[in-house]
Amino acid sequence: MSNMLDIKKITPKNITDKELFYGHKACAGCGGSLAVRLALKVLGERTYAALPAGCMSAVGFIYPQMAFKNNAIITPFPGVASMASGIEAGAKALGIEDYKTVAFAGDGGTADIGFQALSGMIDRDDNVLYICYDNEAYMNTGIQKSGLTPFGTKTTTTPAGKNLPGSITHKKNLFEIIAAHDIKYAATASIGYPQDFINKVNKAKHIKGATFIHVYASCPTGWGTPTHTSVEIAKEAVDCGLFYLAEYENGEFKLNKNPKEFASAAEYLKKQGRFKHMTEENINEVVAQRDMKWERMRRKWL
Amino acid sequence: MEQNIFISGDEAVAHGVRLSRPNVIAAYPITPQTITVERLSDMVECGDLKAEYMHVESEHSAICATMGASAVGARTFTASSSQGLLYMTEGLHYCSGGRYPVVMMNANRSVALPWSIYGDHRDSLSLLDCGWIQVYVEDAQEALDMTIQAFKIAEHKDVLTPMMVNLDGFILTHTYEMVSIPEQDKVDAFLPPFQTENKMCFENPKNMAFSSQPDDNTEFKYQQNEAMFNAVKVLKQTNKEFAQSFGRDYGDMVEEYRCDDADAILVTLGSVTGTVRVVVDKMRAEGKKVGLLKIRYMRPFPEKEIIATAKKVKAIGVIDKDISFGYEGTVFTNVNSALAKANSTVLKKNYIGGLGGRDITKNEIENMFNELLTGKLKKDGEHVEFFNLKVAIDE
Ligand SMILES: Cc1ncc(C[n+]2csc(CCOP(=O)(O)OP(=O)(O)O)c2C)c(N)n1
Ligand code: SF4
Ligand SMILES: [Mg+2]
Numbered sequence: 218m219s220n221m222l223d224i225k226k227i228t229p230k231n232i233t234d235k236e237l238f239y240g241h242k243a244c245a246g247c248g249g250s251l252a253v254r255l256a257l258k259v260l261g262e263r264t265y266a267a268l269p270a271g272c273m274s275a276v277g278f279i280y281p282q283m284a285f286k287n288n289a290i291i292t293p294f295p296g297v298a299s300m301a302s303g304i305e306a307g308a309k310a311l312g313i314e315d316y317k318t319v320a321f322a323g324d325g326g327t328a329d330i331g332f333q334a335l336s337g338m339i340d341r342d343d344n345v346l347y348i349c350y351d352n353e354a355y356m357n358t359g360i361q362k363s364g365l366t367p368f369g370t371k372t373t374t375t376p377a378g379k380n381l382p383g384s385i386t387h388k389k390n391l392f393e394i395i396a397a398h399d400i401k402y403a404a405t406a407s408i409g410y411p412q413d414f415i416n417k418v419n420k421a422k423h424i425k426g427a428t429f430i431h432v433y434a435s436c437p438t439g440w441g442t443p444t445h446t447s448v449e450i451a452k453e454a455v456d457c458g459l460f461y462l463a464e465y466e467n468g469e470f471k472l473n474k475n476p477k478e479f480a481s482a483a484e485y486l487k488k489q490g491r492f493k494h495m496t497e498e499n500i501n502e503v504v505a506q507r508d509m510k511w512e513r514m515r516r517k518w519l
Numbered sequence: 520m521e522q523n524i525f526i527s528g529d530e531a532v533a534h535g536v537r538l539s540r541p542n543v544i545a546a547y548p549i550t551p552q553t554i555t556v557e558r559l560s561d562m563v564e565c566g567d568l569k570a571e572y573m574h575v576e577s578e579h580s581a582i583c584a585t586m587g588a589s590a591v592g593a594r595t596f597t598a599s600s601s602q603g604l605l606y607m608t609e610g611l612h613y614c615s616g617g618r619y620p621v622v623m624m625n626a627n628r629s630v631a632l633p634w635s636i637y638g639d640h641r642d643s644l645s646l647l648d649c650g651w652i653q654v655y656v657e658d659a660q661e662a663l664d665m666t667i668q669a670f671k672i673a674e675h676k677d678v679l680t681p682m683m684v685n686l687d688g689f690i691l692t693h694t695y696e697m698v699s700i701p702e703q704d705k706v707d708a709f710l711p712p713f714q715t716e717n718k719m720c721f722e723n724p725k726n727m728a729f730s731s732q733p734d735d736n737t738e739f740k741y742q743q744n745e746a747m748f749n750a751v752k753v754l755k756q757t758n759k760e761f762a763q764s765f766g767r768d769y770g771d772m773v774e775e776y777r778c779d780d781a782d783a784i785l786v787t788l789g790s791v792t793g794t795v796r797v798v799v800d801k802m803r804a805e806g807k808k809v810g811l812l813k814i815r816y817m818r819p820f821p822e823k824e825i826i827a828t829a830k831k832v833k834a835i836g837v838i839d840k841d842i843s844f845g846y847e848g849t850v851f852t853n854v855n856s857a858l859a860k861a862n863s864t865v866l867k868k869n870y871i872g873g874l875g876g877r878d879i880t881k882n883e884i885e886n887m888f889n890e891l892l893t894g895k896l897k898k899d900g901e902h903v904e905f906f907n908l909k910v911a912i913d914e
Contacts, residue, residue: 263721267587280735283726288719290590291728293609296583299575303545303587303595304719306571310542310593316721334583337576 224423227415233258241284242276246406246444247274248434248451249350255411256348259418261475262287265304265500269297269331270325272357272436273350278433297322298338301345315344317422324351324365327431328391339398340428346421347393347429352436353417359440364389367459368506369499371492372439376492377380387506394430396465401426403465409452413462413473433460443488450488456480458507461514470518483508521699521765521777525729528691529554531659531698532598532624532684535666538706541622542593543712545573545584548634549603551688552626555885556598557701559628578603582610582621589619592718594670597621601642601666608646609621614681615650615743617728618717620673621681624666627789627840628688637876638688639840640788644817644849650743652750653817655789658890659696662686664767667706671757674713677749682806689876701765709764747819754816756838757896772821774813775828781810783834783891785870786825788850791838791879798884809888818854820878826861834866834891847871866896869903883907 225231237257243250253273257264261342263284264287268274268381274291288421292300302319308316322331327349338345354372355361361374367388371377375384402424406414414432421428433454435447442450457480462473483500486492526534532555536544544563546556562568571588578599585595599607604625614621625643629635638830640790643653652672656662665684669732673682686692719725731739755771762768777799778784792813802809812835815820829835835858839848846852851869858865870887873879883906896902 262724265591273732278726278729280729280731281900283729285726286724288724289719289726290587290719292587293579293583294612295579296610299545299580299583300587300590302573302575302580303543303584303589304591305587305595306543306545306573307588307591307595310571310588311591313591313721333576334580337580340576341574400637514644 224419225417227259228412232415234433237276238264238284242279244438244444246437246447247272248436248447249323249352251349251408251447252350252414252432252434255415256418258286258320258461259415260317260319261363264288265308265316265318267292267297267301267304267320267327269322270294270329270357271326273321273323275357290464294326296334296346297326297331298334298347301347302312302338302343304462309390312466318344320345320347322347322349323356324349324353325355325363326392328364328389336398337402339395339429341479342401342426344425345427346418348418349429350434352430352434352439354439356439359471365391368503369495371494372460372491381396382495382499387400392463395429396470399468400429401466403429405431405433405463406407407455407460408435408464409433409448409450410454412464412504417464421441439491441493442488453480453485457485458511459484459485459503463514463518472518475519521701523697523699524546525695526659526698527554527693527695528659528662528686529579529626529693530549530558531663532666532686533558533562534569535663536596536701537562537669538703539570539710540594540703540712541570541596543571543573543585543588543595544597545575545581545595546598547575547578547581547603549600551628551692552598552624555624560583572905575590579610580733582614583606585621586610586614586617586619589621591867592618592713592720594713595621596623598624600624600626601630604642604646605630608649611646611649611651613728616739618679618743618746619681620679622666622669623681623683624674625683626686626688626692627685633650635875636688636735638690639874639876641674641841643683643685644841647818647849650680650747652747653685653819654682654815655685656691657790657792657813659691659694659698660767661769662691663700664761664765664769667701667710668757668761672750672754673712673755674715676715677751678746679717680746680750685789690790699774705764730821751819755850769815771824772816773824773828774815776811776813778810778812778828780808782808783831783836783888784810784812784828784832785839785884785887786812786814786850786854788817788837788840790871791840794879795884798881798888802885802888807888807892809892810832813851817850817853820857822860825854825857826863829858829861829863829865832865835898836870836887836891838870838872838879842871842874843850864893866894867902868896871903871905872907877907
């Protein structure tokens with residue numbers, strides 16, 4: 218970690234035009250597939266990628282059309298971290314050198330069913346970069362609520378009606394839960410800020426041990442947004458303060474972006490089918506939660 | 520020279536693993552498997568075994584981690600039992616479908632509820648269909664020897680199927696016996712390092728564990744089934760080679776004991792075989808024509824062998840340390856299916872016992888033989904008996 222400055226920065230100018238994830242069947246405008254594609258450009262061909270059940274594995278490995286140019290494997294839904302750890306242990310034991318092991322998992326595969334294995338992987342400090350692409354629901358199975366689905370989201374298992382405003386639970390504090398393991402490096406990112414995401418993947422690539430990136434990744438199909446606004450909407454989530462860009466390193470938190478003023482959360486919400494039903498009261502609750510979280514982050518991390 | 524040492528079944532397995540030089544071990548502790556993983560940890564610590572020992576946080580992770588390591592070409596081992604084995608279930612199917620030749624020791628133990636840490640076969644027999652080769656051993660020596668053989672069988676290119684070595688909880692795992700420890704260089708000659716095409720590597724990157732469509736899924740399952748049948752030839756050959764190198768011959772998929780002119784035989788799985796052997800010798804000395812058929816492999820299943828033995832005898836009893844509720848013992852179902860295909864008219868009875876660790880005594884076994892020898896058994900539908908039952912049964 219000390220030699221961070223030695224790492225060659227990857228920019229739009231010098232990023233490889235070689236595609237490692239293509240020909241897959243993701244929906245137009247899929248944010249998750251953009252995150253995987255960009256990350257693999259940074260990590261390169263000498264990468265083992267492990268993906269649990271979820272959209273990215275469902276669209277990438279349809280026999281006989283395989284969409285990864287690098288080594289890649291689908292894992293059981295709860296076992297992406299443990300299988301990635303096993304890959305790492307196997308490669309190490311066989312004396313293979315100069316490669317990276319990465320896990321790409323959805324919010325459900327990370328914060329819910331795969332959490333135990335992830336916690337174990339970080340506890341052992343296995344040399345794996347774990348990237349959670351967060352589209353805020355179980356998309357592959359048809360938009361059901363996950364532990365990272367925010368308050369007020371309409372999903373197929375949290376319908377919005379007379380009695381309920383969609384999801385009544387708030388998004389788990391995943392980043393801080395991961396940091397609480399005293400992991401070497403963890404970060405949040407958004408496909409709306411691709412350079413920041415690329416920098417973080419590049420940093421994690423060069424750290425030996427467990428690292429974690431939580432990347433906000435829009436899903437037009439599940440969010441009810443036009444396919445051409447995916448990057449924009451993921452940027453807006455950060456600008457309105459409902460998501461944030463941060464890092465945890467050497468035991469310390471760092472806010473990468475600390476806006477003086479937030480863009481309108483109400484506008485961000487109203488653009489999306491999943492939040493259309495929200496009342497003013499619901500929106501006020503979301504804003505109040507946001508402000509509380511930022512007050513705490515600023516107090517503790519700045 | 521082979522060295523003889525006084526060790527438990529669990530420790531015998533640990534030595535078998537050490538001698539097989541796995542690259543990666545991932546396991547989660549559960550009674551009565553724990554001694555194996557503790558010994559393996561010691562062996563790694565002191566340098567006797569050069570392997571990555573992964574302290575996974577669950578059995579689900581143990582099987583996922585071993586599959587991951589196998590997917591890059593590593594030789595892998597895991598161990599479990601009962602609740603832990605069941606917790607792996609998703610991974611067990613995944614592992615055989617992906618053709619990852621992971622080797623596992625299963626310390627046979629009952630399944631909750633009620634909780635019981637003691638032995639029976641309900642854990643592994645309930646998973647017969649998960650696509651693993653299943654072998655059951657009779658003593659600590661066989662446990663060690665079959666652990667070594669398991670890697671050779673599972674990793675064979677025509678097989679590439681994971682293998683479970685089953686030994687009875689406590690009766691084998693925790694009982695001390697004199698065990699002969701093979702020499703490392705002989706094991707190395709018998710079991711060279713794992714080589715496979717079925718792996719991710721940087722010379723020829725692969726996408727593995729993919730999804731299939733209705734149009735091609737059947738063909739994958741057909742190949743998996745063929746691989747299991749290929750294992751029959753490979754396990755026989757492996758036993759032969761092992762006997763040549765180490766002087767211990769376990770027979771093929773079954774072992775017949777004094778069956779040739781027998782009127783009645785008992786079919787066994789695992790450690791109860793030893794007790795039945797003693798009873799057979801005693802009754803033979805008294806002039807009673809009894810014998811024993813020890814099933815070693817439950818998958819692939821020794822159908823031909825069972826039919827061949829049945830042809831020689833008048834009555835067959837099957838001891839099951841398990842019950843498929845609402846039907847009969849699983850070993851019996853399998854044996855009976857083989858007999859039915861051969862239109863066998865042999866008399867048959869299913870004895871259910873030894874559940875949750877209850878002893879099966881020599882007396883009880885003698886009673887079974889005597890009942891079988893009468894040649895008078897109840898007909899269809901009443902062929903299942905829970906023996907040594909301590910609750911009253913309404914007749
Ligand atoms: C053990 C198990 N339970 C449930 C499923 C069904 N399942 C497959 S993917 C999925 C949801 C994935 O959600 P997420 O991890 O957020 O990824 P996304 O589909 O949104 O990309 C579920 C519930 C499964 N494959 N395995
Ligand atoms: S449903 Fe969403 S996450 Fe899944 S492929 Fe489509 S856009 Fe991507
Ligand atoms: Mg999701």
